[in-house]
Amino acid sequence: MNITKDIRYIGVNDHTIDLFEGQYVVENGMAYNSYAILDEKTAVLDTVDAHFSHQWLDNIQQVFGKMQPDYLIIQHMEPDHSANITHFMKIYQNTKIVATAKAFTMMGQFFGTEYADRRIVVSDGDTLSLGKHNLTFMTAPMVHWPEVIVTYDSADKVLFSADGFGKFGATDVEEDWACEARRYYFGIVGKYGAQVQALLKKAASLDIEIICPLHGPVLTENLGYYIDLYNTWSSYGVETEGILICYTSVYGNTKKAVDILADKFRAKGCPKVVVNDLARCDMAEAVEDAFRYGKLVLATTTYNAEIFPFMREFIHHLVERGYKNRTIGLIENGSWAPMAVKTMKNMLEGCKNIHFTDTSVTIRSALNDDSKAALDALSDELCREYVAQQGETADKNDLTALFNIGYGLYVVTTNDGTKDNGLIVNTVTQVTSTPNRIAVTINKENYSCHTILKTGIMNINCLSVEAPFSVFERFGFVSGRNVNKFKDCQPLKSDNGLVFLPRYINSFMSLKVENSVDLGTHIMFICAITEARVMSDAETMTYTYYQKNVKPKPKTEGKKGFVCKICGYVHEEDTLPDDFICPLCKHGAADFEPIQ
16 A cells, blocks of 8 residues: 555554454454655564564565665564564565664564664664655653654654554454544553653654554544544543443342433433443443543442452553543442442542542442432532533523632633634633622733624633643634634533533633723723523632643743743743733733743
């Protein structure tokens, strides 16, 4: 297969395998990808599984004929990619191997030789010229072995991504990419989110048009979709709004409670309810689902003064992979000494940013009125935001939303008549309580200020501490005049026709402008509240919390000047004009500080 004019696919498909790595069910087989680059100098990237030596060598011969490849680039030493190094090097005796020092050490372990006289050792940032194709190597330690490198070809703008962006399934089978890539990622790479984030930051500076992974299809279109998913997965963010229920049940009573709870979730507007019987489902798919959704309910029986084995295994998988940033509800069943809730909490205590619901459900043998009432309370707690999101069920006059106003950070949403827009503000104040009036101050430079002056309405979304930095990038660093900030989002509408965020807020208020005050650089809008909804009890994102826990540290090393405290923009000048406006977040000089 021709990937570009000079790059060929020489990998193989495996339809004989039933378990990848001896544990992951692969009904549609596996692909072991290998690539060839033809130029003044030539290169082969990675080998394939040992069962396909001759097929792979035939593929090489079809591409190279009687020529000898100049280089064999080994990005990853796992045997499904490296098993044929010795076969290749015996046939092509003038070829040199390009790999990291750790990879050559592993070759000695696997094959008894480190190819001392035929090797080129590379490290992060090293390059290799093939002619017009200049290859740059980037180390990717623990994605998901320590010796891994990825390779960027600047000529054809191709990233050879090793196991990154890989998936289960052979390349000659049509199936949803995300489903099997997600299961692959969380099963195999999931523990190493920080390392994947580091690699994504390196790749962000590259102009990439094609991604060539070691498993799964070559990616040539809509690369932002795949990169965004990897960013969400590796930052342990919520990919899909919904609730996952995972359970074990011995005699059916716990299952009955789970079925009732799932129906309650659906009735209260939960957009997606997924139920997994851990004794019967694919455990890897259950783990995948746990990282996909933001809320999880665990329901199990007390068993031998502990918990049922399948639940123990499932929780072990979550903890092992660094499960975090989730809300968890717990259900236990025990006829004489229920211990499951306590045991599950203890197992999960090492997970970061886990919020357990106030309500836990205890079933003694079978459901009764008390445990049914507890199920209802649990569903109320987990579905509060979904109830508030729906116009038919929401309490639209919940003025306790005012309690979420502080020196916090908010997304103001507007509509200019053609598209929805939003921006980050930190100047929202309740100025009177009888009648309730809100003051919102917005820089005149912001397009939203112009829109509000024209329409007289806005929504104030109170961000919670769950909001990731990507929210601030989307709504704070680009202009809505030029960018559709809701392009890849599915926002919801309030009664005034404006959007409110479906995630990362604890409340929102719809405002109607009654007066405005020109403050020179800013406009202060004095507004009446036309609608107010509370989504959750999550803590409001304050400016201080954002600074300490959300905003990445600015890259100021070796630089002189001033840095924006809001977005990290660096102004490399000796002085900062009093009227200076940050080109990224539009905050003024008061929000800059000297680089120390």
